[in-house]
Amino acid sequence: LDRRQQARLVQACLGLTEAEASNALAKAIVQAGGVLGSDAVEAVTAEKKQIIRKSGLLEYYDNTELIDNVGGLDTLKEWLRKRVRAFTDEARTFGLPAPKGILLVGVQGCGKSLIARSVASMWRLPLLRLDAGRLFSSLVGSSEENLRQAIKTAESVAPAVLWVDEIEKGFSGVGSSNVSDAGTAARVFGGFITWLQEKQKPVFVVATANDISNLPPELVRKGRFDEIFFVDLPNAAERADIWRIHLAKRNRDPNQFDLTTLAMASEGLSGAEIEQAVIAGLYEAFDANRPLTMNDLLDVLNETVPLSTMMREELEALRAWARQRARNASTQR
Template sequence: MAMQTELDVYIRARYPLLWVVTPEEKRALATIDRLAQQQRKRLLVWSVTTGIHNPALPDRFDSSKRDPLTLLAAILEDPEPGIWVLRDFHPFLRDAAVVRRLREVAFGLEASPKTVILLGPVLKIPPELEKEITVVDFNLPTAEQLGQMLDQIIASLEQHEAVEVSLDRRQRGRLIQACLGLTEQEAANAVAKAVVQAGGRLDGDAIEAVTAEKQQIIRKSGLLEFYASEERLANVGGLDVLKEWLRKRVRAFSDEARAFGLPEPKGILLVGVQGCGKSLVAKSVANSWRLPLLRLDVGRLFSSLVGSSEENLRNAIRVAESIAPVVLWVDEIEKGFSGVGSSNVSDAGTAARVFGSFITWLQEKQAPVFVIATANSVEQLPPELVRKGRFDEIFFVDLPDIEERREIWKIHLRKRNRDPEQFDLHSLAMASDGLSGAEIEQAVIAGLYEAFDKNRPLETTDLLDVLQETVPLSQMMQEEIDALRAWARQRARPASSRRPFG
């Protein structure tokens, strides 16, 4: 109800031009209608297709004022107090005459009992109107509002004998939590879809239908990717310190954690050698915590249009926060924000502004978005990113030691339907010294190809032969890895207790 209170104050204070940003036109109009009734003001709604319409007179439309300039002239000439709602007016603000006329309306309505509200899903204010327009964000439905909507749907379903509703209190709470981030219509559609998929039942499985609806939102944004990860932390070899840190935060987003006085975790930065499991950890955390996983491609944020890159970041953050709690994975963050220091020369400061907005959000965010950022090269890592407060913890992920390599061999052999006990794991762990987890996985795949070509089961000798031909990345990049370890000793926490900083 905060938005309704805010609008009420602006209208009573006689602000002439308001811009309500929301895709939920129907719900916003209902809120504005209630305000008009409370203030005893006439409500007039305009659209380019139907002209002017008074909701109190549902059958009467004035189509003679569909033209924006004619409409604005009518608003100025109207002697009665009222609230004028202009739906999807933003496309007409590309016309200089309309922009000029709207400024004249703003000047003419100062201290007037008339208010103009621009209502639409897009916020594109021409520079000429920036000082005249006040922006009001219409928030998505709260858990309480979604609960009321769900109760109405359940009451409607229970009137039909063909629909069976079997939601206990816990399932109802989880369903409402899953609906957070959806518009009222999207949530209602998702629940209806769940009923159809379940053959006329509404039960705990409805959460999957809601998750699918959220995937649609992410897909339409174009800035984020949704990952349906099936990885588990048990499939991550080694990294015992990191896994224990994550295990202790499994219930971090629950109501019990809030009642206990715990803040929601902000996120972690994983710095380390390529192929040692940083991305795998991001995928595994989301699955272990049973949260959606979104991947932010920083490169997609940057646009050739001035101001568009910053708007892209705001949109990506808005989408992520709208479906929270969620895990946001920013892979190879140093590449996305490389060149921030020289941004004023290379791109008129765009990268620096986007980076500044991002780290400010990291520091100040209130929504339960757990950020997992990964980086391979610390030379390109902006120093502002590793400052205390941006992340809960910075972990260094090093090459696995012999016991961790043994565990990694087990995981990848088991993943490919092989019994690890049938292989000489000790010899494999010794022979793979200096290899990353990703290189061990590729060795298993190469060995399988050799055995498949010879039409026989996979043997230890196949894997050892592959290892003899493998040149580890650690051998080719020894100096870079040593520099990475030296950096991490002063700034990061080792992800493994077995091999802290080499």
């Protein structure tokens, strides 16, 4: 193992007890035929998965995504790229604090959850998902105790990425049938906020939200997150990028398609809607027993009413909110 690989392996072992770590390494050596190879990191990670599964409150999320499969959002990607080595000893020695987390606010289907899934693969850290609603489930102890337990588990496998999807829904708590009262929801949320602000362990929180009307103001106050990013609808260049990604994902050669024309014809569409258009076009071609053509895609677009058209007012409110409080995830709007 070279020095970088050694550092990665040591980092992967953090959070395991000595017995767990030596057990995992022994297994890896046996699997690799008697040597300690670079895939030992995966063996150690597998050991961590077991620990998370046992806890029951967090989900070890395997379904990560490559950052290259995220179209556009250049500012956000660059921010993340700069922090690839942020959790190493090298960074500590250099005098850098470990990043705390980001809040991604934005339009539906534009890649917030996608980014959350790709941070972990980019940084090669385990991805843990916290379902805030599950904390309130009366089946597993008190809600406050559940939060403490979830935090403890996340910290025990740190460095790790903790993904809290749709945070405004999870912590609004009240209203869903299994929640006892508003006071509990507020206390648990308060506990989470305090931890965000004061945590010492390298757990990087990626929270997402799309409903700003339900977003507690305490959450967006300075000091909670390193940055609040606003994820807007993709611009033309970003749409071309997203078409390219989704055509390639479905085994089509993007060079066979006029991406600029597709980008123009899909103004107002989200990434998720572009993905759906690719699928709808593929169905047309499949049904007619011929390869996918530009016309299939353009026909689909003709019949698509973007969600952003139906929700114009919400979108404007979201943008106005973001102008004051968030940083754009992409340049040139």
